[in-house]
Every structure is written in structure tokens, then in C-alpha cells.
Amino acid sequence: MTSPTSPTWDPRQYLRHADHRTRPFHDLLARIPDPPAPAPRIADLGCGAGNVTVLLAGRWPRARITGYDNSPQMLGRAAAHAGPLLDFAEADAATWTPGEPYDLIVSNALLQWVPDHIARFPDWLDAITPGGTFALQVPGNFDQPTHVLMRELAGSPRWRDRLGGTLRHADAVLTPAAYLDALTGPGLAADVWETTYLHLLPGEDPVLDWVKGTGLRPVLTALAxxxxARDAFLTEYRDLLRTAYPAGPHGTVLPFRRIFAVAHKEK
Incomplete structure (x- = not known):
């Protein structure tokens, strides 16, 4: 059985909707204060294809930045962005413990893949320098049709033997209040918020195309x-998505809720 935390990634498919996927990172980045050091040390945990890691380098050109990911496919794509102050390394967020102090640790659209990720926060926060920041963004849409229909189909009689236990559940991420509680304490102040984006997607079956790059990866991996069988599942799922997300005159609207948190450590 394929673990829901270890799908095989396709960078090209993931980047097909890069503009929409990158927007939450821009919104997160806008709320992160400047690190205390003139040449800060930054970790991008779950860097993926590196396309958002370069945005960190753009904001802090003197920073030494490492993007961490556990996908060889994503790291291979990210390598094209490497430079004198920007590198990439393999690491699994479920076990990664910082080996040095960081002025900023940022995690964008990763932690939903890490069971009990809140238990990792103390190690990461301990590594944040005084005046530094830990920032995260996770999708908060596991109760939406994209995920609900996928889970129901995977659990149906036709598919449960192949796909049972493959997908994440509705509790893959915490509530905003739970993140606020976990990231607030002595010497630590947190800013937590949520936003629902209305992505207007062009083309035929664009929601299926979107999910092929992210949430559907465990299924595609299990049926690779x-x-x-893969094509049969996709056809059934496509038909369900067409009903749940009908095309309109200007495209197909995909509502997408995101949860953000920025925890700042006092100097």
C-alpha cells in the first residue's frame, strides 16, 4: 500500500498552475518581517520545484538559503535555481531537525503531507534565532469536493482494495486556532489567518488537471x-468533478481555502 506521505511527484504537472499556487506564498511572504541578521540563514522546508525558494532570494539577496524536500523529482527541477547563496538538499520534514540556527524557517504547502506535524514545531522553533520567524501555509480544503469525492471513490467497493488508506483524511491540517495556540508562548508571538481564493481555471476539466499535480498524487502513485486502472479511476473522478465544479462562461471556479501562520521570536 502506498503511504499518503510518499507520493511520486511530477514537477511539470505541479507547475502547470504555478501562478495560482504561488499566490498564497506571496501573501505569506508579505507578512514575514525582515530577519535580524543582514545576511540571514533561511530554510525553505518543502521547497518543491524551487520556484518559491527563488522568491525568498529575491527579497533577501544576501541570505544563505537552503531548500529542503524529500522528492528526487522536485529536487531535480529545483537544482536549476541553485546559485552561490542558494542550494537544495534532501530532507524529510517528518524527521528533519535543524543542525544550525536559522533566522527564518518557512514551509509552504507542505505540512498537510506530514502526520502530526505540530509535534515537529518545538524542534524548529528552538532553532529560530532571537528576532527570527517561523512561517507556514497549508491548504484548508480537505472538506471540499476535490478531496471528499476522491476519498469516497477510493473507498468504494471497486477501489478500496487498491486504494484503501492511501489518501489523507479531513484532519490532515489543524484549525487556525490550533496553530495559533501551538505557536504562541513566552517570547513567541503568532499571527494566524485564513483566506479562500477563487481560482478561475481555463480549459477542459481544469480541476482534475489541478489535482493531478497535488492531492491526486498518492492515487496516481498507487496505480502507476x-x-x-489509473485511467478508469481518473474517468470516474473526472465525471464527479464535472458535476461538483461546473464550467461557467469564463472558466471553472475552484474555491480554495488556505491557512497561514507567522510566529515571531522576540530578540
Whole structure:
């Protein structure tokens, strides 16, 4: 059985909707204060294809930045962005413990793949320098049709033997209040908020195309050795999505809720 935390990634598919996917990171980045050091040390935990890591380098050109990810496919794509102050390394957020102090640790659209990720926060916060920041963004849409229909289909009689236990559940992320509680304490102040984006997607079956790059990866990985089964699942799921997200005159609207948190450590 494929673990829901270890899908095989396709950077090209993921980046097909890069503009929409990057917007939450821009919104997160706008709320992160400047690190205390003139040449800060920054970790991008779950850097993916590196396309948002370069935004960190753009804001803090003197920073030494490392993007961490556990996907060889994503790291291979990210390598094209490497430079004198920007590198990439393999690491799994479920076990990664900082080996040095960081002025900023940022995690964008990663922690939903890490069970009990809140238990990792103390190690990461301990590594933040005085005046530094830990910032995260996670999708908060696990109760939406994209995920609910996928889970129901995977659990149906036809698919449960192949896909049972493959997908994440509705509690893959915490409530905003839970993140606020976890990131607030002596010498630590947190800013937590949520936003629902209305992505207007062009083309035929764009919601399916979107989910192929993210939430559907565990299914595609589990069925990778059986193309006929993969295509049959995609057809059934596509038909469900067409009903849940009907095309309109200007495209298909995909509502997408995101949760943000910025925890700042006092100097």
C-alpha cells in the first residue's frame, strides 16, 4: 500500500498552475518581517520545484538559503535555481531537525503531507534565532469536493482494495486556532489567518488537471503500474468533478481555502 506521505511527484504537472499556487506564498511572504541578521540563514522546508525558494532570494539577496524536500523529482527541477547563496538538499520534514540556527524557517504547502506535524514545531522553533520567524501555509480544503469525492471513490467497493488508506483524511491540517495556540508562548508571538481564493481555471476539466499535480498524487502513485486502472479511476473522478465544479462562461471556479501562520521570536 502506498503511504499518503510518499507520493511520486511530477514537477511539470505541479507547475502547470504555478501562478495560482504561488499566490498564497506571496501573501505569506508579505507578512514575514525582515530577519535580524543582514545576511540571514533561511530554510525553505518543502521547497518543491524551487520556484518559491527563488522568491525568498529575491527579497533577501544576501541570505544563505537552503531548500529542503524529500522528492528526487522536485529536487531535480529545483537544482536549476541553485546559485552561490542558494542550494537544495534532501530532507524529510517528518524527521528533519535543524543542525544550525536559522533566522527564518518557512514551509509552504507542505505540512498537510506530514502526520502530526505540530509535534515537529518545538524542534524548529528552538532553532529560530532571537528576532527570527517561523512561517507556514497549508491548504484548508480537505472538506471540499476535490478531496471528499476522491476519498469516497477510493473507498468504494471497486477501489478500496487498491486504494484503501492511501489518501489523507479531513484532519490532515489543524484549525487556525490550533496553530495559533501551538505557536504562541513566552517570547513567541503568532499571527494566524485564513483566506479562500477563487481560482478561475481555463480549459477542459481544469480541476482534475489541478489535482493531478497535488492531492491526486498518492492515487496516481498507487496505480502507476496499472495504466488501465489509473485511467478508469481518473474517468470516474473526472465525471464527479464535472458535476461538483461546473464550467461557467469564463472558466471553472475552484474555491480554495488556505491557512497561514507567522510566529515571531522576540530578540
Amino acid at each position: 503500474d496499472d495504466p488501465d
